[in-house]
Amino acid sequence: AHIPFMTERYSEEDMVKRSKDFYALLNKRRSIRFISDEPVPREVIENVIKAAGTAPSGAHTEPWTFVVVQDLETKHKIREIIEEEEEINYMKRMGDRWVNDLKRLRTNWIKEYLDTAPYLILIFKQVYGMFPDGRKKTHYYNEISVSIACGIFLAALQNVGLVTVTSTPLNCGPRLRVLLQRPVNEKLLLLLPVGYPSKDATVPDLKRKPVDDIMVVI
Amino acid sequence: AHIPFMTERYSEEDMVKRSKDFYALLNKRRSIRFISDEPVPREVIENVIKAAGTAPSGAHTEPWTFVVVQDLETKHKIREIIEEEEEINYMKRMGDRWVNDLKRLRTNWIKEYLDTAPYLILIFKQVYGMFPDGRKKTHYYNEISVSIACGIFLAALQNVGLVTVTSTPLNCGPRLRVLLQRPVNEKLLLLLPVGYPSKDATVPDLKRKPVDDIMVVI
Numbered sequence: 001a002h003i004p005f006m007t008e009r010y011s012e013e014d015m016v017k018r019s020k021d022f023y024a025l026l027n028k029r030r031s032i033r034f035i036s037d038e039p040v041p042r043e044v045i046e047n048v049i050k051a052a053g054t055a056p057s058g059a060h061t062e063p064w065t066f067v068v069v070q071d072l073e074t075k076h077k078i079r080e081i082i083e084e085e086e087e088i089n090y091m092k093r094m095g096d097r098w099v100n101d102l103k104r105l106r107t108n109w110i111k112e113y114l115d116t117a118p119y120l121i122l123i124f125k126q127v128y129g130m131f132p133d134g135r136k137k138t139h140y141y142n143e144i145s146v147s148i149a150c151g152i153f154l155a156a157l158q159n160v161g162l163v164t165v166t167s168t169p170l171n172c173g174p175r176l177r178v179l180l181q182r183p184v185n186e187k188l189l190l191l192l193p194v195g196y197p198s199k200d201a202t203v204p205d206l207k208r209k210p211v212d213d214i215m216v217v218i
Numbered sequence: 219a220h221i222p223f224m225t226e227r228y229s230e231e232d233m234v235k236r237s238k239d240f241y242a243l244l245n246k247r248r249s250i251r252f253i254s255d256e257p258v259p260r261e262v263i264e265n266v267i268k269a270a271g272t273a274p275s276g277a278h279t280e281p282w283t284f285v286v287v288q289d290l291e292t293k294h295k296i297r298e299i300i301e302e303e304e305e306i307n308y309m310k311r312m313g314d315r316w317v318n319d320l321k322r323l324r325t326n327w328i329k330e331y332l333d334t335a336p337y338l339i340l341i342f343k344q345v346y347g348m349f350p351d352g353r354k355k356t357h358y359y360n361e362i363s364v365s366i367a368c369g370i371f372l373a374a375l376q377n378v379g380l381v382t383v384t385s386t387p388l389n390c391g392p393r394l395r396v397l398l399q400r401p402v403n404e405k406l407l408l409l410l411p412v413g414y415p416s417k418d419a420t421v422p423d424l425k426r427k428p429v430d431d432i433m434v435v436i
């Protein structure tokens with residue numbers, strides 16, 4: 001069944017102002033790798049995930065699971081798995097080029113935020129689903145859909161003044177899936193530690209491309 | 219160089235309210251396939267793209283290009299390419315299962331919005347970049363990064379009351395890349411027609427999963 005669609009309509013002046021303000025808010029977002037252990041209300045996290053869950057998805061499959069880890073022991077186990085694999089990544093698996101590219105960002109395999117952040121949010125993509133009768137249901141474009149949901153998640157988080165770093169724990173997916181008891185149709189896409197920034201948090205002094213480098217008008 | 223990071227800090231009460239309001243705003247978003255030809259201020263589109271450009275990206279590669287098509291003739295050529303390819307997709311390339319899955323959404327290969335929407339925004343992923351000396355620069359996780367930027371784009375658009383449908387013109391990438399004269403390192407990821415909804419726009423009566431189906435707390 002199809003139903004009428006209604007939406008808010010703003011004046012042109014309001015649209016310009018709202019678009020400017022939203023850009024200004026989001027332009028303050030940075031990836032933060034120093035996260036305070038101060039507690040954060042669970043309700044806020046739940047609303048941020050609900051916002052992410054409004055994302056579009058290929059054929060409305062909604063192929064995402066957000067695993068929110070607040071248990072200290074589980075967070076520490078996640079840290080152990082990630083640091084073990086990352087050390088191997090840096091030392092053995094990756095070429096010098098990758099290590100060089102990342103040097104500027106001063107990331108390394110010691111990730112204290114995995115213990116300190118009040119929440120670790122692991123975003124899984126469901127690469128296929130199940131019909132009630134047990135047949136597999138293809139999830140078209142599942143990775144793109146889940147990444148779009150992550151973009152909305154980041155906007156929602158910035159809007160409440162919390163921080164994260166969008167991270168991709170290379171080669172850790174299978175072990176983390178087992179640790180968190182997720183089914184075999186789910187694969188880890190991203191890990192986002194969420195909280196307030198530490199008092200002395202710093203960020204690399206990066207610049208963003210000017211709009212003329214990312215936008216072409218025809 | 220690393221620099222101190224500063225951010226807005228809200229009271230817990232404010233955080234809860236802001237997170238609720240943001241969810242309520244985004245929960246009204248729907249994919250709209252009936253778009254009015256009323257003009258939309260260019261400045262708003264530019265700000266929405268600037269917001270998208272604040273997205274995180276693997277190793278800060280910012281691997282996105284937003285091509286904004288407002289020229290009527292180019293829009294029509296895009297429509298011709300897409301309808302041609304989509305008809306072949308529906309008729310020949312795809313299994314019955316896919317056609318069935320999409321039937322519920324009543325999409326088909328006639329896409330009037332490609333002519334009527336004041337802007338067609340084609341989002342390209344840069345699968346690699348170039349160093350000044352001409353060597354190729356790997357763009358880690360380019361598709362995830364660009365999809366995250368698209369999620370922020372959708373949030374920014376919803377915030378100004380404009381609509382779109384996140385679409386993936388299957389098999390049209392190469393022809394559209396040539397039409398829009400984009401370089402070979404760019405591949406079409408998504409096409410978003412942007413404007414106001416038509417007066418009589420309808421949407422499929424879909425429901426979203428409840429939060430307990432997408433969130434797990436440990």
Ligand SMILES: Cc1cc2nc3c(=O)[nH]c(=O)nc-3n(C[C@H](O)[C@H](O)[C@H](O)COP(=O)(O)O)c2cc1C
Pocket residue numbers: 054055056057058059060061141144145148247248249250251323325383384385386387421424
């Ligand atoms: C990666 C992706 C690809 C999509 N491709 C198409 C498409 O080619 N054509 C279309 O009409 N809708 C497309 N959609 C829109 C979905 O059908 C839509 O998001 C879904 O049915 C949920 O509806 P909603 O966006 O109104 O919540 C796509 C969405 C995503 C995220």
Ligand SMILES: Cc1cc2nc3c(=O)[nH]c(=O)nc-3n(C[C@H](O)[C@H](O)[C@H](O)COP(=O)(O)O)c2cc1C
Pocket residue numbers: 029030031032033105107165166167168169203206272273274275276277278279359362363366
């Ligand atoms: C798909 C993706 C993967 C990323 N992986 C990591 C990661 O594993 N570790 C990390 O510290 N940062 C990671 N980042 C964060 C980027 O390094 C960061 O977004 C980029 O340097 C730009 O900085 P900004 O987010 O502060 O604007 C990732 C970002 C994206 C989008």
